[in-house]
Amino acid sequence: MSIPSSTEPTANRFERRKERTRNGILRAAELVMAHKGVHATKVSDIAHRADIGVGTFYLHFETKEALFDAMVADTVRRLKDEIDEARRSVSGVIEQIRASTAALCRFASANREVFRVVFGHSGTYLRVVREAQELFAADIEVVLAEGMSQGLFTNVTPRLAAQAIIGMSTQLLAWCTEHADVPLAELEHTLNTLTLDGMCRAPA
Amino acid sequence: MSIPSSTEPTANRFERRKERTRNGILRAAELVMAHKGVHATKVSDIAHRADIGVGTFYLHFETKEALFDAMVADTVRRLKDEIDEARRSVSGVIEQIRASTAALCRFASANREVFRVVFGHSGTYLRVVREAQELFAADIEVVLAEGMSQGLFTNVTPRLAAQAIIGMSTQLLAWCTEHADVPLAELEHTLNTLTLDGMCRAPA
Amino acid sequence: MSIPSSTEPTANRFERRKERTRNGILRAAELVMAHKGVHATKVSDIAHRADIGVGTFYLHFETKEALFDAMVADTVRRLKDEIDEARRSVSGVIEQIRASTAALCRFASANREVFRVVFGHSGTYLRVVREAQELFAADIEVVLAEGMSQGLFTNVTPRLAAQAIIGMSTQLLAWCTEHADVPLAELEHTLNTLTLDGMCRAPA
Amino acid sequence: MSIPSSTEPTANRFERRKERTRNGILRAAELVMAHKGVHATKVSDIAHRADIGVGTFYLHFETKEALFDAMVADTVRRLKDEIDEARRSVSGVIEQIRASTAALCRFASANREVFRVVFGHSGTYLRVVREAQELFAADIEVVLAEGMSQGLFTNVTPRLAAQAIIGMSTQLLAWCTEHADVPLAELEHTLNTLTLDGMCRAPA
DNA sequence: TATGAATGAGGTTTCATTCAT
DNA sequence: TATGAATGAAACCTCATTCAT
Numbered sequence: 001m002s003i004p005s006s007t008e009p010t011a012n013r014f015e016r017r018k019e020r021t022r023n024g025i026l027r028a029a030e031l032v033m034a035h036k037g038v039h040a041t042k043v044s045d046i047a048h049r050a051d052i053g054v055g056t057f058y059l060h061f062e063t064k065e066a067l068f069d070a071m072v073a074d075t076v077r078r079l080k081d082e083i084d085e086a087r088r089s090v091s092g093v094i095e096q097i098r099a100s101t102a103a104l105c106r107f108a109s110a111n112r113e114v115f116r117v118v119f120g121h122s123g124t125y126l127r128v129v130r131e132a133q134e135l136f137a138a139d140i141e142v143v144l145a146e147g148m149s150q151g152l153f154t155n156v157t158p159r160l161a162a163q164a165i166i167g168m169s170t171q172l173l174a175w176c177t178e179h180a181d182v183p184l185a186e187l188e189h190t191l192n193t194l195t196l197d198g199m200c201r202a203p204a
Numbered sequence: 205m206s207i208p209s210s211t212e213p214t215a216n217r218f219e220r221r222k223e224r225t226r227n228g229i230l231r232a233a234e235l236v237m238a239h240k241g242v243h244a245t246k247v248s249d250i251a252h253r254a255d256i257g258v259g260t261f262y263l264h265f266e267t268k269e270a271l272f273d274a275m276v277a278d279t280v281r282r283l284k285d286e287i288d289e290a291r292r293s294v295s296g297v298i299e300q301i302r303a304s305t306a307a308l309c310r311f312a313s314a315n316r317e318v319f320r321v322v323f324g325h326s327g328t329y330l331r332v333v334r335e336a337q338e339l340f341a342a343d344i345e346v347v348l349a350e351g352m353s354q355g356l357f358t359n360v361t362p363r364l365a366a367q368a369i370i371g372m373s374t375q376l377l378a379w380c381t382e383h384a385d386v387p388l389a390e391l392e393h394t395l396n397t398l399t400l401d402g403m404c405r406a407p408a
Numbered sequence: 409m410s411i412p413s414s415t416e417p418t419a420n421r422f423e424r425r426k427e428r429t430r431n432g433i434l435r436a437a438e439l440v441m442a443h444k445g446v447h448a449t450k451v452s453d454i455a456h457r458a459d460i461g462v463g464t465f466y467l468h469f470e471t472k473e474a475l476f477d478a479m480v481a482d483t484v485r486r487l488k489d490e491i492d493e494a495r496r497s498v499s500g501v502i503e504q505i506r507a508s509t510a511a512l513c514r515f516a517s518a519n520r521e522v523f524r525v526v527f528g529h530s531g532t533y534l535r536v537v538r539e540a541q542e543l544f545a546a547d548i549e550v551v552l553a554e555g556m557s558q559g560l561f562t563n564v565t566p567r568l569a570a571q572a573i574i575g576m577s578t579q580l581l582a583w584c585t586e587h588a589d590v591p592l593a594e595l596e597h598t599l600n601t602l603t604l605d606g607m608c609r610a611p612a
Numbered sequence: 613m614s615i616p617s618s619t620e621p622t623a624n625r626f627e628r629r630k631e632r633t634r635n636g637i638l639r640a641a642e643l644v645m646a647h648k649g650v651h652a653t654k655v656s657d658i659a660h661r662a663d664i665g666v667g668t669f670y671l672h673f674e675t676k677e678a679l680f681d682a683m684v685a686d687t688v689r690r691l692k693d694e695i696d697e698a699r700r701s702v703s704g705v706i707e708q709i710r711a712s713t714a715a716l717c718r719f720a721s722a723n724r725e726v727f728r729v730v731f732g733h734s735g736t737y738l739r740v741v742r743e744a745q746e747l748f749a750a751d752i753e754v755v756l757a758e759g760m761s762q763g764l765f766t767n768v769t770p771r772l773a774a775q776a777i778i779g780m781s782t783q784l785l786a787w788c789t790e791h792a793d794v795p796l797a798e799l800e801h802t803l804n805t806l807t808l809d810g811m812c813r814a815p816a
Numbered sequence: 817t818a819t820g821a822a823t824g825a826g827g828t829t830t831c832a833t834t835c836a837t
Numbered sequence: 838t839a840t841g842a843a844t845g846a847a848a849c850c851t852c853a854t855t856c857a858t
Binding site for chain 5: 421422425450451452462463465466471472
Binding site: 505568584602 | 651706709733741756759763764765766768769772773776777778779780781782783784787788798799801802803805806807808809810811812813
């Protein structure tokens, strides 16, 4: 027993140290990129912020782009998990949309920096981010199509509406993470209203 | 007398020629940037496409950024003119929103390349573009506030809703200019529906 | 007539200037590499020696390796031309070998630096140089095979003997360019003796 | 007394273990360098191949260059020992040359990798290797001078002929270790023929 | 002694901008 | 005015070596 318990930690000590450094780099990258923008952020900025040498950066990520890819992949996975989880807890397309919106707002609020970096204006011109948007757009499209087939939703092209909803959500949330401290409830309300009911009191 | 009359046209000829070269550069920039992205476009790419020397570029624009600024400024002015014109021809906030949407869609469709560059994913990370979005957002905010004060619109924070509408519009239109050939009417319909009526058949 | 004669020089002025710079870079590279070795030579060393900016280097050569390739290709071509020319002027395999040796020695003597760089110890570890050696080895192999079929030459495997002759020649000449001022005639004599008659007075 | 007798073997065990690791590193270096070339071989490649940590490498060799120096020194010593041994067993300069050639070929054949690394194209640009070549060249020079003074050899400058013979031998053997499986006897024959008798049937 | 993560100097390459013609 | 060769600061990335465990 003593042997496994003494060797395993040793094997893990390296692993854990490495993991800690890697996370430090990711966190530093989020902070610097949120501040200076993805493009203007140099590898040396990140290294400096993470308090490591430049070479160490390349020990953990092949290139600067690879870091960004990892960051996007990680963020997208976490956001998708939260949204999927939220949706599983309710039924009905409308409730699902509300739940998704709520999860999205919660996520953006709890992960300001990385949300700004990944979904904000500083990142959207990158391929990986557009691919991530497509992933969410595809989910939304399915929900919209379902709602239409149930007669609950107005007939618009689901693919287009999905893009519109993605655009509205990311813009609004990115804007908020960059500007005023808007209460979560207000964000959610705005998105839900526009998505579901539109601006008009009575159908226009 | 004969001298002024002969020099003025000469002066104009130069002016016109200079103007033509400048426009050639702008047009070349739009095409190359729409293709390669703002960031990946080199000054030499633009010069090559415009069929001029790199040095000539700098006779017409102080820096590469100045070109982009001019491009955005020009595009924004033209788009704003068209939207303002469209809005002047109708009355009532709802009709004004419809008219704006129509003008926006028409513009995006008629100026695909430059629209992609300025409002699409490849440019939004730049300051000037964000400022341009704010300009339009401000206009929308006014309309929304007006509509609310008239009791026509649901009560949401106008500033937030304006951002959401900007995001939805630019995303959808940029997406379309990069992807499928979607009929103008369908674009307009999608935007109007979401903005005014939301997805729900009956108020949710 | 005046138009062609006035425009052509203009077109050529750029060409000539560019060509001059390119040659300056090649010459600087030969000198620096002969002094410091291929591998230890930095692009900035070459640029400094050629009295140009680093960027200018890349205007003329894609990479540092490309410069070396060009240098080898150029040197090999010139050497081959001289050897071929020399061989054309005589007949009989033995005379051809003598003529080749003479041409080789003359070339090495007239192009000390570049010979050292390309065939000397500092370059031979590079692929391009080995390929160049193979080119000359192939020529030698043909001559040897011919000499054997005519009963003039001892029977050894031509391919092996060709390699040996290449090795002897490059080593001896490279050594001489790096060391003593050995008279050309002595070099030639040594190579011819070893190649054709061997060290022994009487057949061993 | 018991203490010395028990510590000595212990000390030896450590010594032996250290020696084994050191040899493992040398052997790994030979294999990797023969494959990737001296210059392209990283310390981490060697460590990986020797199945040790990078840090361990530096417990056995001061620097990467020190390893290479040791490798060359070791190889040169072993080769020199074998050649000297072979020469001691015969008398007469011609026989000594034959014996040396035979020993050289045997060595190259029995130590392919390290021969390629030290005498092949991948290493000759390094100072230590050139020095090693000079060592052998000096020996050859002596033999040649002796042969001439005995009237057995043609009169050529011994120093030059020695360089030529070194070049011919290393090139041919290195080429063979990199290419075809040429029988030892054929190698020896080619080298002896060229060195002693030259290509010509009858003196040219 | 053995380890492998961390280091950072040093090299390559790019491209907006200048300048001589 | 038009040109395109020249410039060099600035960014990326590598790898021999060190060091804490």
